[in-house]
Amino acid sequence: MRFLTQQKIVLASGNRGKVAEFQALLRDCNIVPQSELGVVECEETGASFVENAILKARNAALQSGLPALADDSGLVVDVLDGAPGVISARYAGVGATDQDNINKLLRALGGVKDNQRTARFVCVLVYMRHADDPCPIIAQASWEGCIVDTALGENGFGYDSVFWVAEQQCTAAQLSPEIKNTLSHRRQALTMLITLLKNNRI
Template identity: 60%
Template sequence: MQKVVLATGNPGKVRELAALLADFGLDIVAQTELGVESAEETGLTFIENAILKARHAAQVTGLPAIADDSGLAVDALGGAPGIYSARYAGEDASDQQNLDKLLDAMQAVPAGQRGARFHCVLVYLRHAADPTPLVFHGSWAGEITTTSAAAAASVTIRSSTCRRCSAPPPS
C-alpha cells in the first residue's frame, strides 16, 4: 500500500478521501499526523492554492501528496467569495457567519441573477518537485437562495473535498 499525505488536518476529509481511494492501494495520512503545519495559501486561484498545499506537504514529508481547494463563486459578486470562501467573514469566521455575510451581500440581487458555482480542485503530486501535477477540477452550478435556512441546507461555503474521483492517481 502506497502512503500518500493529505494536505489537511480535517479528519472528515481524511476519512472521506481514504474511503474513496481505498480500492487503489493508497494509505491516506493527514499531514497533521506527520507533524506538518498548514501551508500559507498565497495563490490567487483554487488551482494555485491546492498546488501550494500539496507541494508543501510533499516537501516536508518526502511522500506523494494530495490537496484540495474549493469555494463558492457568485456571479453577482464578481466571483466572490472564491478562494476566500472559508474566511469570507473573517479569518476565524464560522460557517454561519460566512453564510450570513453572503446573504447580506446578495440582499438586493433579484431572482434570476443569483447564479453561483461551487468549485473543487484536487491536486496530486508524485513528489515535491513534480513538474506535472495531476489537477482535477469539478464545479456545480446553482443559485443562492434568499433565506439562511434554505441556503444552509443547499450551500456550505467552507472547503470540502470533491465527492467523486473517476480514476486513481498514477504512481
C-alpha cells in the same frame, strides 16, 4: 493502480469536513491527513484555486516525504464577480466560522433576485509524487447551483446549507453524505484525477 492500493498519501488539508469526505470517497486508499503527520499548513497566497492547491500539495509532500493530494475549493457566485472564491473559508475574516461566512454572503446578496443567484462549488485537486514534482497531476470540476436566503439542513459544512441543488430540490446540507458524494464537485474532480493518474500510470 498503485495510487489506489499501495501508496501512503498525505492529504494536504486540515479541514475535518474535507478529510471525512475524502476518506469516504477514497475508502480503499491509504490516505493520511497531514495533521496526523505533524505537517504545518502553508499560507494560501495564490490568486487561484490551482495555485493554492499546488502550494498545499508541495508543502505537504516536502514536510512528510510522501506523495501528496491537495484540494483547493470554494464557492463562486456569479453576481458577486466570483466571490467568495479562493477566500471562501475566510470570507468573513481569518478564523471565521461557517456561519460567519454564510451571514456575510447573504448580506452581500441582499436584494438580489432568485434568478441572479447562480453559483457553483469549484474543486481543484493536485497530486504530486514528491515536493519537486515538475508535472503535478491537476483535475478541476464544478457543481452548479444557486444561493437561497434561508439555511436548510444539518449535513455537510461550509456553504452547503445555502447551496440549492435543483435536481434534488434541496440544499447540499439536506443531502445524505452518500448522495452528496455522488454529485459533488469533489467527487467529479476525483473521478477526473483518477482517470488522469491511470493515463499517467501512477
